Amino acid sequence: MTKENLSTCYNRIKPYIHKTPVLTSRLVNKQVGAEVFFKCENFQKTGAYKMRGATNAIMQLTKEQKRKGVLTHSSGNFAQALSLAAQSLNVKATIIMPSNSPKVKKNAVVEYGGNIIECKPTIEARQTLANKIAKETGASFIHPSNDPNVIMGQGTACLELLKEQPNLDSIFCPVGGGGLIAGSALAAHYFGYNCHVYGGEPFEADDAYRSLLSGKIETNKSVNTIADGLRTQLGHHNFPIIQNHVKQIIRVSENEIIEAMCFIWQRMKLIIEPSSAVAFAAVLKEKEQFKDKKIGIIISGGNVDINNLPFNN
Amino acid sequence: MTKENLSTCYNRIKPYIHKTPVLTSRLVNKQVGAEVFFKCENFQKTGAYKMRGATNAIMQLTKEQKRKGVLTHSSGNFAQALSLAAQSLNVKATIIMPSNSPKVKKNAVVEYGGNIIECKPTIEARQTLANKIAKETGASFIHPSNDPNVIMGQGTACLELLKEQPNLDSIFCPVGGGGLIAGSALAAHYFGYNCHVYGGEPFEADDAYRSLLSGKIETNKSVNTIADGLRTQLGHHNFPIIQNHVKQIIRVSENEIIEAMCFIWQRMKLIIEPSSAVAFAAVLKEKEQFKDKKIGIIISGGNVDINNLPFNN
Secondary structure (H helix, E strand, O other), X not given: OOHHXXXXXXXXXXXXXXXXXXXXXXXXXXXXXXXXXXXXHHHOHHHEOHHXXXXXXXXXXXXXXXXXXXXXXXXXXXXXXXXXXXXXXOOXXXXXXXXXXXXXXXXXXXXXXXXXXXXXXXXXXXXXXXXXXXXXXXXEEOOOOOOHHHHHHHHHHHHHHHHHOOOOOEEEEEOOOOHHHHHHHHHHHHHOOOOEEEEEEEHHHOXXXXXXXXXXXXXXXXXXXXXXXXXXXXXXXXXXXXXHHEEEEEEXXXXXXXXXXXXXXXHHOEOOOHHHHHHHHHHHHXXXXXXOOEEEEEEOEOOOOOOOOOOOO | OOHHHHHHHHHHHHHHOOOOOEEOOHHHHHHHOOEEEEEEHHHOHHXXXXXXXXXXXXXXXXXXXXXXXXXEEOOOHHHHHHHHHHHHOOOOEEEEXXXXXXXXXXXXXXXXXXXXXXXXXXXXXXXHHHHHHHHHHOOEEOOOOOOHHHHHHHHHHHHHHHHHOOOOXXXXXXXXXXXXHHHHHHHHHHHOOOOEEEEEEXXXXXXXXXXXXXXXXXXXXXXOOOOHHHOOOOOOOHHHHHHHHEEEEEEEOHHHHHHHHHHHHHHHOEOOOHHHHHHHHHHHHOHHHHOOOEEEEEEOXXXXXXXXXXXXX
């Protein structure tokens, strides 16, 4: 994945995505002791950056592949993204969703034209079902994070941020499957000036942190975190990029996630999902390290069920 | 208040305010059947458009007046705005607040350097106290809405929106004290092309609607609305402007306000306060009238207590 690949990818998907705003807050800067720039992918189509990778992946298929449709399994945001991207490109999308996915996310998939097939909430169940459907229909399976075309698409959020703020010292992303941080790390490597990429990860799903320590892909035994977008596993496409280009992964507790989310909601008036709050929580936790720096944070999404919030007591 | 007055006012306050983004949503457009542009003053400093009027009013004082400080009574957003505007301009601000104001708003006033004096939650109590303090300290009383300099300042949000979207057919504002809608009506009159201004008002505090009907300023007997920013009364400065330049005031129920607020939160990922939802509720209610039009909505603010929301059951 070269600098040119990333530029071409950005130009390819540009007509299908929003250029999201970059917002700042005097109060956040004061709190962090640094200049913080929020890349608001919660305002992206379908409410999350995933629209970028989904669009790129579908656009790279052959005409014949497009005719047979696309297929993924996703606990949420990639499901919506693939549905809308497919609809925009006149392709049929089948989405395998765990039966315990939030209702608000299931509804959105249907609204964006995706065809949901439910499965048990285990990695094995969804993989078996995906293989079965791909075999029967000839649909192209597109992984939510472990796919070079998806990774490049996700990296365009960071690319856009760097076009607007070329002098960022550091960029923070949440780490789930690793697509966003791998794409961002490539974008920062090619388009930043000495710009380092950091990950925020919940203690409760810290496979990426442990994988960097051990040098091989580790798995999560349980994923008991409020950050539902980060319950997934690293893959073999994004892990080497993370090893080569991510400076550090900072782990945060569930309380730190909720406090960070509450702060952004109350003070910045932005609806962000818990997974996005993980990146800001990581900045807050290590703020001494980033004093007086210029920091970018990818606000990955805003898909929460507002009837079921962690801080309305 | 001429076109030139408004331009000069805008240039005067520009260094002290945010140029807020204008956001759109495919889903909102589909729902309304029109093109809708949200002017996001919830991202304004202190979380509301009131920063504009407060800044303009203080900047118009003499050096001697500034030395003696400013004074207002406010149930919330103007209190925060005057506090921060005064702090930015190195002026002392005293804020008379009803004792039942939301805690989150009181805390913000203190944070912005305002000096709070509490009073009973009646119009008489706060007016008596304001007169007393003004007499004792020589502080200049600045009314939250019934003041020509405040009205002009508030109008600059609409002016900015029209600079970005010059071809709007209609602009919607919530109506409380009438400062925002009067300023917006002037801005649309001077800077729009055949652009009409509409107000949204709760049935539960419909003094402006009734005032337009009767031709004189009517008062609210009770103000039992969730839109806490709209519980105030029209004044003699803004009423004639509203009579001359506002096309229609559309009343909405409490349920319509909450539904509109919920829709904006869930679909646009914007934290808006109930008062802002009133303007969008008015659009939804009369959407047949505005089919295929280009509509601007001033999202007046985002100051809600996220620990006390109307839709988290």
